[in-house]
Amino acid sequence: MKLSRIISNAGEWISGDGPNRQIVVSSRIRLARNLARTPFPGWAKRAERLHTLELIRPAVESLPEMHDAYAQNLTELTALERQVLVERHLISREHAAKGAGSAVVMNVEQTLSFMINEEDHLRMQAIRCGLQLREAYAMVDKCDTELARTLDFAFHEDLGYLTACPTNVGTGMRASAMLHLPGLVMSEQINKIINSVNKIGLAVRGLHGEGTEAMGNLFQVSNQTTLGESEGQIIDRLNEVIVHIIEHEENARQTLIERRATILLDQIGRAYGILGHAHCMTSKEALNLLSVLKLGVDLELFPSSARVTIDELFIETQPAHLQKGVHGQKMTAEARDALRATLIRAKLKELPEPDMAKIPATEAQKETNDE
């Protein structure tokens, strides 16, 4: 199967549906596994890495879930193709930089992906739309159980699954959810939330980069520790925190509607105007404006069919996706910004103007009352 066939379809987590889909973009579970008494990829010699690949790749490809899979050694992919996979969260940035011995196997739905010779010998991931951490774990757990029949995974009686980095030892599991939190950002409550989530030993990162100025109001929440708690306990704890964050986000949105409706409508209107008419747009600006439109869809200012259009734009406007249809030389940043703006303008033509009447502008009246 060709990569182009995989990437011509949006992944299930973009085009599909799931609980709390408005706020939880996706749920991901990743398990790290290694072969016993075999040097970890970062320490292994080239021949050892190739040997690991020969052992693991056929085992993964013979999983029933993977019967119609896309499998490729990373050396056979161009830098651009690897970057496309990174932007879809199908491989990690670290994996994309790996050479001989590294490979990726994924299913057509793009819900399961296996990275061979990443930091660990095998990292398997399930990604689902909305808040579905338990469902994602069930998928990846099944694959793991099946693989353990043929592969001798490194396991220690006390320490559990052994990993290259001691931060992953134990369950080898990283559970994370991507949250869209424009309400908490606009009402300036996001730092408070991030601090309290950090306090209970969970990590919050932006979509691109550490810190609070995450682009597109997207934040990833994940577990930081992997030893001393079972997979179920980690997932339950994370799930509970996410449910709280969803509640806070919903409250923040409601407060914005009640108290700052004019500003809210202004932002949505401007985002619609700029996206529909700009001729030059950086990916950061695009993500931030698309995030505001996404909020507009949640508030029913746009028809619900607009959701997929906007979610796809989040991915399609990222640098590598933008260039994937363009052959020849690498584009300059300027050319990319122009192409991005063109793509967005075309897509926005399908989107009717926001129906601002859905939200009554209470602000003016409120201010006179305050006086």
Added chain:
Amino acid sequence: MLCDVCGEKDATVFLTQIVEGKMQKVNLCEACSKAKGVNDPTGFALADLLLGLGAAQQIDKGPASLKCPVCGFTQADFKKTGRLGCSECYTTFAEGLVPMLSNMHKGTTHIGKAPGNRARTREINARVKSLQADLDTAVATEQYEKAADLRDQIRQLEAELTE
């Protein structure tokens, strides 16, 4: 203030994270913060970074000449990379690793999933441990009939283990 990684340049990036009520701080210069991927889209976690700093000091606890018999990894290599060489390294460097893991994680004992063949063994071991505790109580309180019954159960489980 100097950078915690290179110890040469002035630190300009200051990171703080609270894990389990413990505040962890790290100061980095511009170059090291880039090298460690502090602004990097995907992989950065402060835990990983702190590990590379604090952990390498901790692992020094074992004798310096320690070398993994399977992969030839040494403490100096761990200091450099913050990663281990192979699964056997966890046994080789156990003395330094366990205190480090207890700082990093919720506990030092894995209580989750185990690979198929190991799962039953772990289950039996846990069951034997709990039965043994009951047996001790039974003996102490002179409930000999109950004690004999518990002893039989333990023997049966242990027989299954040796099979």
